[in-house]
Amino acid sequence: MGLAVFYILAAVILVSALFVVTLRNIFHSALMLIVCFFGVAGLYASLNADFLAAVQVLIYVGAVTILIIFAVMVTHQLSGKKIRQYNDQPVPAGLIIISLFLLFVVSLSKTGFEVVKSISSSPTVEGIGKALMTSYVLPFEVVSIVLLVALIGAIVIARKD
Amino acid sequence: MIGNFAYAGIWVLVAIGFVVITFFFARLIRPQRPNPTKSRNYECGEFPLSDSHLQYNVKYYLFALIFVIFDVEVVFLFPWAAVFRALGLFAFIEMLVFLAILIFGLIYAWKKKALQWV
Numbered sequence: 001m002g003l004a005v006f007y008i009l010a011a012v013i014l015v016s017a018l019f020v021v022t023l024r025n026i027f028h029s030a031l032m033l034i035v036c037f038f039g040v041a042g043l044y045a046s047l048n049a050d051f052l053a054a055v056q057v058l059i060y061v062g063a064v065t066i067l068i069i070f071a072v073m074v075t076h077q078l079s080g081k082k083i084r085q086y087n088d089q090p091v092p093a094g095l096i097i098i099s100l101f102l103l104f105v106v107s108l109s110k111t112g113f114e115v116v117k118s119i120s121s122s123p124t125v126e127g128i129g130k131a132l133m134t135s136y137v138l139p140f141e142v143v144s145i146v147l148l149v150a151l152i153g154a155i156v157i158a159r160k161d
Numbered sequence: 162m163i164g165n166f167a168y169a170g171i172w173v174l175v176a177i178g179f180v181v182i183t184f185f186f187a188r189l190i191r192p193q194r195p196n197p198t199k200s201r202n203y204e205c206g207e208f209p210l211s212d213s214h215l216q217y218n219v220k221y222y223l224f225a226l227i228f229v230i231f232d233v234e235v236v237f238l239f240p241w242a243a244v245f246r247a248l249g250l251f252a253f254i255e256m257l258v259f260l261a262i263l264i265f266g267l268i269y270a271w272k273k274k275a276l277q278w279v
Binding site for chain 2: 005050051058059062063070075125129130134140148154155158159
């Protein structure tokens, strides 16, 4: 059952990721990216990482794709047009990709992955919340300062006054 | 736990199936006689001024950026909401500090008229 769910989710992720890079309309690519991110969230959920799945949906599906779609919409000549995907250097690109693939295959086959016998089925949100509120208070508050800096930086860069 | 996600998965399938089946039957039974007026973009009944894929004002991007910041803030609210009853006043004050810092950002955005509709 779990394995079947994994294969279905993996198929969804791979097919949608393929569409992201092959579709001619970049707006459709962005929409397929949403499907891909949802598939990854499903993977997290199937591994009992409930908080990670929720964050994946909130941040990647909700925020990152919004940014990408906005970027497409405000960019001239991109929105709704069919664009040729340029492939001017197929031979060097192919060589690099093949060597990268071989590198991945070698390094993945040489790494011994430990198999976890059982994953705890209890929700992880409470544990994360408790850790954030007790042992990691300082990083937690620093996060808000980082967000503040990002917000002010975005406004300063976007508005030139 | 995994059972709850199974429910969610079933609902995802129901949602996808609903759309697919609706579109399939709609295509099956509807008449297909398109003409230029029918397939024109709908712009509140007026004649459309441009293509629907026009270039939007780049100022809207700022709204998306501000949205992303507060979206990340919400991510931290969830684990806090799950435990703050157990941890009591201390966790409450921590979250108040967290939010207060970000409220400065909101006030700054407001003062800089970044929230103004363009």
